Amino acid sequence: MSNVTTGKFSIEDLENVQVTIENIVGAIEEVEETEEEMGVTPKPGISSLRHWDFNLLNRYEPIYTPMCDQCCYCTFGKCDLSGNKEGACGIDMKAHQAREFLLRVITGASAHTGHGRHLLHHLIEKYGRDHPIDVGSSNLKTPVMQTVTGYKPETLGDLEKALDYVEEQITQLLATIHMGQEGEAIDFESKALHGGMLDHVGMEISDIAQISCLKMPKSDPESPLAEIGMGCIDSSKPMLLTIGHNVSGVTNIIDYIDEQGLSDDIEIAGLCCTAIDMTRYNTDEGDEPKSKVIGSLAKELKMIRSGVPDVIVVDEQCVRADILREAQRLSIPVISTNDKIMYGLKDRSNDNVDEILGDLESGNEPGALILDFDKLGELAPRLAMDMAPIREEKGIKSLPTSEELQELTERCVHCKECELVCPTNLSISDAMSAAESGDFAPFEELHDKCVACGRCEQVCPKDIPVLNVIEKSAQRVIREEKGKLRSGRGQVSDPEIREEGVNLVLGTTPGIIALVGCSNYPEGTKDLYRIADEMLKRNYIVVVSGCSAMDLGMYRNEDGNTLYEEYPGKFIKGNLLNVGSCVSNSHITGTAIKVASIFAQRNVTGNFEEIADYILNRIGAVGVAWGAYSQKASSIATGCNRFGIPVIIGPHGSKYRRALIGKPYDKDKWTVYDARNGEELQIPPSPEFLLSTVESVEELMPMLAKNCMRPSDNNMGRMIKLTNYIELSEKYLGVMPEDWYQFVRTETDLPLTKRGDLLKKLESEHGWEIDWKKKKIISGPSMKFDVSSQPTNVKRLCKEA
Amino acid sequence: MVDAIKNTRVYTTWGTKNAKPVQPKVAAKTISKAKRPLMVVGADLLKNKEVLDRAVTIAKTAGIPVAATGHSIKELVDKGVSAKYINIHSLGLYLCDPNWEGLDGNGCYDMAIILGHKKYYINQVLSGLKNFTNLKTISIDKHYLQNATMSFGNLSDEKHLEALDELIENL
Ligand code: SF4
Ligand code: SF4
């Protein structure tokens, strides 16, 4: 730990700003001279922001929904913790669940940070330590890093210091998972929030490094469009499929294909975030992407089972564990390129390319580990070109023929074993009956909901390859799966913030909806399109990334356009921005930080708490990870939470074991200070939670509008937000929301078209006093409206505190 | 009479404490005995009109207030039941709080009756209630919900309707 983070500062010390600043600045020699003064917590240690966490956790209480009643962490166990019992070490169920959640968060943070370290290592080797950081027209280039660590990196080499810090902190956090360490849930929670914050630094390092070196779009609202979907793959060409999240090695493949003039001869497409980053590679000057995108993890088995790929190249994260086995069955060689996933393959990094080709093409070896990217660049395309005719000659096919499909559906005995194990209990048995009589509609529908996990096949007593049956039956719709994806634009730029910041803080732009995360959706991929479509029409800024960005591009509106073609990609109301891959999620928190810095002139450098407090109270942003499944999704969400951004996850997200939800009925929890004088102010219950799950898209829609309301909204802003809340509730829930009146401060907050009616309701249902002549509220609201009040949760930031 | 507890198979287990399988008649008696029951109905209810009708009948017959989660409220307004929208995860938190005054201000509940939910989702919510409250939860859904206090077994759609009808008869 650094001197700073081991320095003792308790809450009392922090109230004395002067002393604290001196202590910290004195202790940090590594932090460069910056124009801004250093904030109070550069490079925070585990305990440095604990009082901020406790502040959040006081309002947003953890609710635990265990996945297991037991703990089996050490040999004292297994221990039965059900009913919140204590285990042999004294830990109770709540603390253990918080520990489990922390473990998820730091696993996710490690994945991004490990990715960042690998990428940075590679890029520094290739481009040099002095390669400049270049993210486009921004001075605040690394907002997350600067806020957390106080660093302002200028070169690739500078990023290493922040990475060292993150790695050290993750190690410290992992240590606390060990038996006999932390004992209270609340401190595990604070640690989880710490881990989430670190994750955003790790992600930012990864994306900033690759944007700077790999000629990716730099805050470009018109980044090019890429083709997406299983239907856009030209299966007549040799096909090279990439899977994973780390594009570093794949760039060598793209370069080789380019240099050899093979672009028209090979189909190169990817799954998961590597695919997104491939479409960003070399497109900063408006060039067309050189590759296509297939989709998310949920398409991995589907794509392999289609039999189309001739070579599979895997790197890291969200790659199925059975890729090699699945590929081997279809004579598809697998090249592993990252030491995180090696599948037991022989390391051929130092061997001659022709020798490796010989071994893979003959089937002597099912794949190879190649850690030398120059070699990979040549090997993978050549292998694809060679394998295509070999596989064709062998007559490799995967999906059943129509006759075989008939036989398979007839074989089903409708025992429903498959349905019991299916993650969403899909109605496979009925779909089998329908298909047997030639009706494929149920399977076509099921195809979109099926996440291709393969669990059904593991249990079928009749050995029916259920996924193959689904995929064969859904061929018609799969052929139609062709869309467009705007390739990731990177950060929101400083000039964009200058233009839009004021609208966000006053609420006249009703909010930012960030659709992020993975593909474990409750009812298929179209939900994402519905959410974005609805919110864009209502002038929200919709920001997307990762798998959500992909799945959104799969659908077209009545005019035949995807939303990417329909809506421009600037950071202003009613625009749709794809920031990029999983690691680009850091730009979402980065954007909020930039509003605090550029619009509100807050000092961000090493000043986490003040910035998070600003975001919580003024920036109406809500994250939605509708299909979150990964540990990374939990760390991304938790990082957003510590920064004051609420996140909603789909129903599968309940398996993360804990949410952070407020109690609107507990009025004492919904107060803030007015930084001008330290007086307490009542605020509306929004955001109502920091992390919560939601059952259906219909439930989600009004919830989005409601949770974009912030104490800083001006009348116009509140009116717009409240109008959206009421309209969405009426549209999707069929009712006026119960709590609408809690957001009303003055009559001018009320939706214009309904003002008279709503005033009547306030009088008759809530006992408010109304001056009917002037159509004014005389008494009733629990909140005062004062446009110049400065809401804060942090007492030390108040003038007269 | 339907045998509603024949099949209580689970795919994976949460661990040490599993729902007691319950027949419709016993379920009806238990519900009738509750002092302050709450019917918690989810959005999957809207996928099957027959089940929806029975949910309304149960709430009306036994005079039980309804927590309409997801967007189930859409089909429960104007049906003569006292239904209010609430998010299921928030409800899970509030039910752990003895100071919560309930949806109607009359205090917390002593029983939750579960119907119309996604199995994997409601099992999580029930896991929280099982571990951190003394609330009795009784599932009359078509899946065996192992984290409830009591639950029907796994039922086909037809058997489920029969079970619900039998429950209604015995309320
Ligand atoms: S860590 Fe504690 S609760 Fe877990 S098995 Fe060991 S003694 Fe039991
Ligand atoms: S497990 Fe196999 S046999 Fe049983 S219903 Fe499913 S597909 Fe049919």
Ligand code: SF4
């Ligand atoms: S492969 Fe699809 S149908 Fe089979 S269990 Fe997984 S999600 Fe369900």
